[in-house]
Structures are given as structure tokens and as C-alpha cells.
Amino acid sequence: xxxxxxxxxxxxxxxxxxxxxxxxxxxxxxxxxxxxxxxxxxxxxxxxxxxxxxxxxxxxxxxxxxxxxxxxxxxxxxxxxxxxxxxxxxxxxxxxxxxxxxxxxxxxxxxxxxxxxxxxxxxxxxxxxxxxxxxxxxxxxxxxxxxxxxxxxxxxxxxxxxxxxxxxxxxxxxxxxxxxxxxxxxxxxxxxxx
Numbered sequence: 001x002x003x004x005x006x007x008x009x010x011x012x013x014x015x016x017x018x019x020x021x022x023x024x025x026x027x028x029x030x031x032x033x034x035x036x037x038x039x040x041x042x043x044x045x046x047x048x049x050x051x052x053x054x055x056x057x058x059x060x061x062x063x064x065x066x067x068x069x070x071x072x073x074x075x076x077x078x079x080x081x082x083x084x085x086x087x088x089x090x091x092x093x094x095x096x097x098x099x100x101x102x103x104x105x106x107x108x109x110x111x112x113x114x115x116x117x118x119x120x121x122x123x124x125x126x127x128x129x130x131x132x133x134x135x136x137x138x139x140x141x142x143x144x145x146x147x148x149x150x151x152x153x154x155x156x157x158x159x160x161x162x163x164x165x166x167x168x169x170x171x172x173x174x175x176x177x178x179x180x181x182x183x184x185x186x187x188x189x190x191x192x193x194x
Contacts, residue, residue: 039070039165039167039192039193039194040068040070040192040193041065041068041105041167041169041191041192041193042065042066042068042191043065043188043189043190043191044063044064044065044103044169044188044189044191045185045187045188046063046097046099046173046183046187046188046189047183047184047185047187049061049062049063049064049173050183053182053183053184054180054181054182054183055099055174055175055180055181055182055183056175056180057175057176057177057178057179057180058174058175058176059174059175060101060172060173060174060175061172061173061174062170062171062172063101063103063169063170063171063172063173063189064168064169064170064171065168065169065191066168067111067114067166067167067168068166068167068168069164069165069166069167070164070165070166070167071163071164072157072158072160072163072164072165080154080155080157080158080159084146084151084155085145085146086143086144086145086146086151087143087144087150087151087154088141088142088143088144089105089107089124089126089141089142089143089144089193089194090139090140090141090193090194091105091126091128091139091140091141091191091192091193092137092138092139092190092191092192092193092194093128093130093133093137093138093140093189093190093191093192094133094135094136094137094138094189094190095130095131095132095133095189095190096132096133096134096135096187097132097181097183097187098132098175098176098177098181099130099132099173099174099175099176099181100129100130100131100132100173100174100176101129101130101171101172101173101174102127102128102129102130102171102172103127103128103130103169103170103171103189104125104126104127104128104169104170104171105124105125105126105128105167105168105169105193106123106124106125106126106166106167106168106169106170107123107124107126107150107153107165107166107167108120108122108123108124108153108165108166109122109123109153109156109157109164109165109166110122110166111166113166114166114168121149121153122149122153123153124144124150124153124154126140126142128140128171130171130173130189137190167193169191173189
């Protein structure tokens with residue numbers, strides 16, 4: 001066999017092997033991938049949630065943001081309908097004031113599932129303890145595994161043509177220190193969800 005024929009045969013075998021690896025064949029390699037889908041969440045404006053601009057020691061107040069709707073685009077919907085073994089929810093928050101507290105992120109596929117009295121399985125309840133973070137912020141992580149109601153909720157929303165998620169944050173913050181904290185209109189708890 002000539003060298004030219006031998007090279008052509010090797011190239012054909014290599015090309016066929018590459019084509020087989022790129023199709024959905026049971027013996028072909030399967031690649032795992034991590035996707036990050038950021039969901040913007042409105043910041044909590046502290047001056048809107050406290051009745052005074054001075055938070056005395058041990059004073060606390062309820063904090064929340066209005067319900068937000070997040071439409072899922074077609075690409076995100078296609079990812080959510082795949083065979084997913086887990087989804088990691090990550091809440092990134094930034095709180096530069098020396099406050100402490102606890103917030104809960106509620107994610108649902110309908111407004112009624114977000115109600116305080118709702119015990120609907122069609123919502124994800126993601127509690128987060130808050131502490132001062134400085135400018136860098138901090139992450140709180142929760143994992144939804146295959147077969148869980150939370151993962152099923154996200155997959156249903158992704159499969160819908162007009163899939164949307166409803167997001168709300170509710171909780172309390174307090175002054176755990178010994179001195180007062182003065183609020184300005186710019187003092188917020190920054191939030192983002194991925």
C-alpha cells in the first residue's frame with residue numbers, strides 16, 4: 001500500500017471517529033457542563049423598610065422587595081428541559097452596614113404560590129442568613145437535586161413557551177451592635193441570584 005493511500009485511510013478513520021464522538025451514540029463520550037444563568041433581583045432599599053433613619057441597638061425591621069417576574073428565554077428553557085441531575089441556586093448579597101438578619105428568597109411559577117400562607121409545592125423557599133459583607137459581598141448556596149419539587153418546578157417553567165418565574169425576597173434585619181446605625185437613601189442590600 002502506498003504512503004498516500006495509507007494517509008488517506010488514516011484521515012478517513014480519524015474523521016469517522018470524530019463524527020461518531022459528536023453524535024449521540026451510547027459508547028461516545030458524554031460531557032458534563034455547568035451553566036450559570038443570572039437572575040437580576042432588585043436591591044432592598046433599607047430606608048424604604050425602616051420607619052426611621054436611625055436604627056438603634058437591637059432594633060429590627062421587616063425587609064422585602066416587590067414580586068419580580070423573570071421570563072425564561074428559549075435558550076434557558078432548553079437547558080432546563082435537559083436531563084439535569086442538580087441545579088445550584090446561588091444568592092450573592094452585599095451588605096456594607098453592620099447589620100444582621102435573615103432573608104428568604106421565594107421562587108414560584110405563579111403569583112398565588114408566593115403568598116405568605118401558601119404551602120404550595122410549586123415554589124422554592126431559599127432561606128439565607130445575612131451578615132455584613134463589605135464591598136465584595138458573600139454567597140449563599142442551595143442545591144436542588146433530581147426528583148425534588150424545586151427542580152421539577154424549574155423544568156416545567158423551562159418547558160413552557162411563555163415560561164416565567166416569580167421572585168420575591170422577604171425577611172428581617174436588625175442592629176446587633178451597641179451603637180446606632182444611621183441610614184441614607186443609598187444604603188441597600190444588593191442581591192443577585194444565579
